[in-house]
Amino acid sequence: MLAQAHVHTERSSVQSPTASPQRKHSAQQIAILAVRSLYAELVLYPKPGLVSLRDNGSHVDMDAACFMRSLFSLRHYFRDIALAGAAGAEFHILKNLGIAAEQRMLKATRGINTHRGAIFALGMLSAAAGYCLSRDCVLTTTTVRQALISQWGQALAVHSAPEDTQHLSHGLQAAKRYAASGAREEAALCFPSIFELALPRLQQSLQDDRSLHLAQVDCFFTLMTHISDTNLYHRGGIAGIAYAKDTAQKFLDQGGTANPQWLIIAENCHREFVSRRLSPGGAADMLAATCFVHHCMEKFSATSIHE
Numbered sequence: 001m002l003a004q005a006h007v008h009t010e011r012s013s014v015q016s017p018t019a020s021p022q023r024k025h026s027a028q029q030i031a032i033l034a035v036r037s038l039y040a041e042l043v044l045y046p047k048p049g050l051v052s053l054r055d056n057g058s059h060v061d062m063d064a065a066c067f068m069r070s071l072f073s074l075r076h077y078f079r080d081i082a083l084a085g086a087a088g089a090e091f092h093i094l095k096n097l098g099i100a101a102e103q104r105m106l107k108a109t110r111g112i113n114t115h116r117g118a119i120f121a122l123g124m125l126s127a128a129a130g131y132c133l134s135r136d137c138v139l140t141t142t143t144v145r146q147a148l149i150s151q152w153g154q155a156l157a158v159h160s161a162p163e164d165t166q167h168l169s170h171g172l173q174a175a176k177r178y179a180a181s182g183a184r185e186e187a188a189l190c191f192p193s194i195f196e197l198a199l200p201r202l203q204q205s206l207q208d209d210r211s212l213h214l215a216q217v218d219c220f221f222t223l224m225t226h227i228s229d230t231n232l233y234h235r236g237g238i239a240g241i242a243y244a245k246d247t248a249q250k251f252l253d254q255g256g257t258a259n260p261q262w263l264i265i266a267e268n269c270h271r272e273f274v275s276r277r278l279s280p281g282g283a284a285d286m287l288a289a290t291c292f293v294h295h296c297m298e299k300f301s302a303t304s305i306h307e
């Protein structure tokens with residue numbers, strides 16, 4: 001686990017009240033990739049129990065239009081947190097940016113939580129990407145995770161176990177009750193679900209000549225087999241999470257999207273999740289974050305970083 005590895009732990013003392021044009025450009029590119037990744041998660045189908053352009057999944061309070069309003073409200077947040085990361089900002093500054101973004105999201109969605117987990121996960125990853133690029137580092141799984149642990153590792157560990165248990169979100173209530181992991185715990189461990197599980201699966205499917213769409217489906221089901229999704233715990237308890245993991249594993253054991261019947265199998269999974277009112281929103285957040293990391297590594301490769 002990277003959190004246990006030897007990395008530089010000195011906090012950067014960089015203070016940059018006025019960002020350079022290059023830094024602003026990089027932050028804007030990061031923001032574009034973050035929003036595109038959230039959109040890619042929204043339009044992906046089938047995703048068992050989740051909202052897409054096809055239907056509302058297990059939800060009666062949100063639809064694709066609601067998600068689009070949420071996406072639009074977050075576009076400046078990712079730019080701002082990338083700039084803050086580039087400047088070596090303290091964690092409390094990043095946290096305040098996230099809180100403000102969540103308030104804008106809730107205003108845009110009329111109080112519906114569409115992207116709370118993604119605001120945190122993609123926000124931290126955007127900050128890490130900004131930090132790396134401001135120091136002329138090529139974005140790799142290693143450099144991004146090192147930035148997270150060296151700059152904000154201690155604060156993330158504290159943030160993953162808040163002392164104040166009042167007014168918890170549904171996800172945090174489920175985490176407290178069932179000892180499930182959510183976006184905070186993932187960030188404190190430098191996102192093992194993304195870097196050690198989902199991203200390798202996405203890349204493997206692409207190497208096997210499957211389209212990005214099919215690779216994302218494989219990636220999503222892979223995430224469902226692994227993460228202790230607080231959204232599933234909230235809706236279905238221990239039985240719900242066990243059912244989701246078992247269903248996802250069976251899909252993968254049958255070959256995933258390499259199976260000629262994959263779409264029929266996946267749509268059947270979707271209908272079963274809807275009938276049980278199960279919604280793996282945590283896996284959806286991690287899918288978007290995985291897509292973001294993948295696209296960032298492509299965009300900011302060794303050949304493009306100094307363009």
